[in-house]
Amino acid sequence: xSSCTPTIKRGSRAASPEFARLAAQRRLCREEVAKLLSxxxxxxxxxxxxxxxxxxxxxxxxxxxLRGLVEVSNACARDCHYCGIRKSLTAIPRYTLTADEIxxxxxxCAEAGYGSLVLQSGERSDKAFIDLVCTAVRRIRRxxxxxxxxxxxxxxxxIGQQSREIYKRLFDAGAHRYLLRIETSNPKLFAAxxxxxxSFQSRVECLGLLREIGYQVGTGVMxxxxxxxxxxxxxxxxxxxxxxxxxxxxxxxxxxxxxxLGREPCADVAERVRLALVMVAAARxxxxxxxxxxxxxxxxxxxxxxxxxxxxxxNVIMPQVTPADVRRHYQLYPGKPCLEExxxxxxxxxxxRIESAGRKVGYNHWGDSAHARRRLDRRMP
Ligand code: SAH
Numbered sequence: 313x314s315s316c317t318p319t320i321k322r323g324s325r326a327a328s329p330e331f332a333r334l335a336a337q338r339r340l341c342r343e344e345v346a347k348l349l350s351x352x353x354x355x356x357x358x359x360x361x362x363x364x365x366x367x368x369x370x371x372x373x374x375x376x377x378l379r380g381l382v383e384v385s386n387a388c389a390r391d392c393h394y395c396g397i398r399k400s401l402t403a404i405p406r407y408t409l410t411a412d413e414i415x416x417x418x419x420x421c422a423e424a425g426y427g428s429l430v431l432q433s434g435e436r437s438d439k440a441f442i443d444l445v446c447t448a449v450r451r452i453r454r455x456x457x458x459x460x461x462x463x464x465x466x467x468x469x470x471i472g473q474q475s476r477e478i479y480k481r482l483f484d485a486g487a488h489r490y491l492l493r494i495e496t497s498n499p500k501l502f503a504a505x506x507x508x509x510x511s512f513q514s515r516v517e518c519l520g521l522l523r524e525i526g527y528q529v530g531t532g533v534m535x536x537x538x539x540x541x542x543x544x545x546x547x548x549x550x551x552x553x554x555x556x557x558x559x560x561x562x563x564x565x566x567x568x569x570x571x572x573l574g575r576e577p578c579a580d581v582a583e584r585v586r587l588a589l590v591m592v593a594a595a596r597x598x599x600x601x602x603x604x605x606x607x608x609x610x611x612x613x614x615x616x617x618x619x620x621x622x623x624x625x626x627n628v629i630m631p632q633v634t635p636a637d638v639r640r641h642y643q644l645y646p647g648k649p650c651l652e653e654x655x656x657x658x659x660x661x662x663x664x665r666i667e668s669a670g671r672k673v674g675y676n677h678w679g680d681s682a683h684a685r686r687r688l689d690r691r692m693p
Contacts, residue, residue, distance in 0.1 A: 327359035335363035335597055346546040348594050349587070357590065364593035364625035371601045372627050376666045377679025379468060380421035380429040380633040380655075381608075383642040384409050384445070388434025390472070392495075393505045394534070394565065394573040396643045397434050401570055407638045408433075408441070414448040415455055417633045417655075418465055422456040424659045425675035428466030430491070430630055435472030442478055445471065446485040453486035466678035468530070473514060476521050483525050489680075490522045491530040491561055496537060497551035498544045505537065505573055519555060528684040530559030530603075535591050536584035537565045538576040545587065549594050558602055558684035559628070560595050563609030564588040566645035585614050589624045596625030603628050603681035612647040622669040628679070629666065631658045 331351055334344060351357045385408035386397045397404065409417075414431065421429045429452070431445060453464040468489035469482060479490070494515055496502050502512040522529045533548045552560055564584035567574040579587070588610055595604055605628040606621025614620065618629060632650045634642065640651055650658055666673050 325358045326355045327362055328353065328355040329359075331356045331359035332363065335360050335593075340598055342543070342546050342550060345549050345594055345598065346542050348597070349542050349545055349590050351590055352586065357586070360590055360593045360597075361624050364596040365623060367600060368596055368625045368627060372603075372682055374671050375627070375674035375679070376622060376669075376671045377428070377603065377628050377674045377677075378424075378426040378662070379466075379628065379630045379679075380417065380424070380426045381630040382409070382414055382417045382429055382431050383634040383639065384414060384431050384433040384448075384471075385436070385441070386434050386638075386642045387436055387441075389437070390435045390510065391507045392510070393507070394537075394568065394571055396568040396571065396645055398571060399434075405641055407641055408444070409635070409638070411444060411447045411451060413635060415451050417635070418452040418456050420633050420655045422458060422461070422465055424631075424655070425460075425673075426465070426631065426633075427461065427675060427677045427679055428468065428489075429633070430468040430470055431487075432470040432491075433472075437474055437478060442474075442481065445469070446481055449482060449485040449487050460676045463678075466680075473510075473518050476525070479518075479521055479525050479527070483527060487527070489528040489530065489559065489684075491532070491559065492518055492522065493532040493534075493561065494519070494548075494551065496533050496540060496544060497548045498540070501537065501539055501544060504539060519557075526688075528558040528680060528688070529555075530561055531555065531557050532560050532562035532605075533591075534565040535562055535588040536579045538573060538578045540565075545591060546594075549591070549598050552595060552602075553598050556687070557599075558681045558687065559605070560599070560602055561605040561607055561628075562588065562591060562595075563607035564613050566609055566612060566647065568643075568645050581613050585610065585617060585620075588617075589620055592621055592624045592626050599683070601682040601686070603679070603683075605630060608632075608649060609645065611649045612645065616665075619665050619669040622666065622671055629662060631655075631662050633658075 606626035610617030
């Protein structure tokens with residue numbers, strides 16, 4: 313076992329009958345979702361967790377899908393008030409991987425049996441960057457074909473807001489999933505944590521474009537933002553449901569001291585971890601068959617945060633595969649885990665972590681969500 317692999321305590325815990333009843337309800341209104349999110353006693357949290365795990369296993373099975381995370385570039389044209397790679401932070405060295413380096417990361421994923429990968433970066437729309445991503449996607453799909461995965465690795469993009477034309481070019485190059493977090497579904501809070509040129513409305517429109525083009529669409533929020541209420545978080549869950557998304561990635565907000573938002577007070581670490589976990593469970597209970605990531609931010613705040621996420625209804629983990637020499641320059645928040653480990657060490661460590669949560673790794677396939685398969689099959693002629 314890798315030295316960075318703590319174990320998670322398991323065992324039977326009493327569950328609150330009131331919260332168990334609520335969690336088992338088939339349709340939840342805003343107030344009921346908010347009530348679920350208020351679970352704070354151990355027995356209340358356990359009731360919500362146990363039902364979310366039950367729904368997950370019944371609807372999605374016990375496999376955990378892996379997506380190797382390649383942080384393609386930390387260059388960014390945006391200035392989000394919370395983010396450690398915002399353009400105003402002129403002191404951090406900016407890097408962009410080459411197509412060869414990105415494809416080499418993809419080969420590591422293919423060898424490790426990860427099945428798919430995520431290309432994430434700061435937001436840029438200049439031609440050189442989009443050409444680079446298109447080339448990388450095309451080469452990944454072609455050069456990672458193997459006997460066990462004849463279609464090559466699945467490719468998810470997470471490179472921010474782009475035009476319809478760019479989204480379409482990237483889709484045609486072979487990317488089939490796209491993650492664009494709404495960050496918060498409360499337009500006022502969105503406006504408070506972004507510069508005025510970034511509008512809530514245009515982000516929502518991007519989600520529509522992605523879906524129209526044919527991507528499997530993922531969104532998500534940061535949990536525990538300064539000024540965010542339980543009602544806001546309940547609305548976030550309903551936003552995911554109403555936009556019929558296929559995937560969700562959300563994690564605790566982590567203040568970055570060099571950012572404007574990082575200087576504002578927010579809930580303590582334990583409370584942000586609790587909230588992030590009950591959000592995962594609530595998303596599972598309301599959306600049922602979507603893929604939900606247990607995010608790195610959870611592990612940054614709790615050494616067994618990602619395993620806990622799996623036990624609260626998540627079924628995706630994104631192992632780090634960014635080349636180690638640039639990894640430290642991609643710090644959206646402080647305390648990012650796995651800064652020093654090699655890709656191989658991360659691989660062994662993750663398999664142990666997944667098994668410690670009683671689950672199984674889904675090797676060598678794309679691991680699309682049951683929701684996406686159901687939705688996209690309906691569109692076939
Ligand atoms: N430029 C891309 C990728 C952004 S980084 C885009 O706009 O989609 C991916 C996610 O990291 C963001 O969507 C945000 O939710 C999260 N993130 C950024 N700063 C964070 C912080 N300080 N704490 C927690 N999560 C953060």
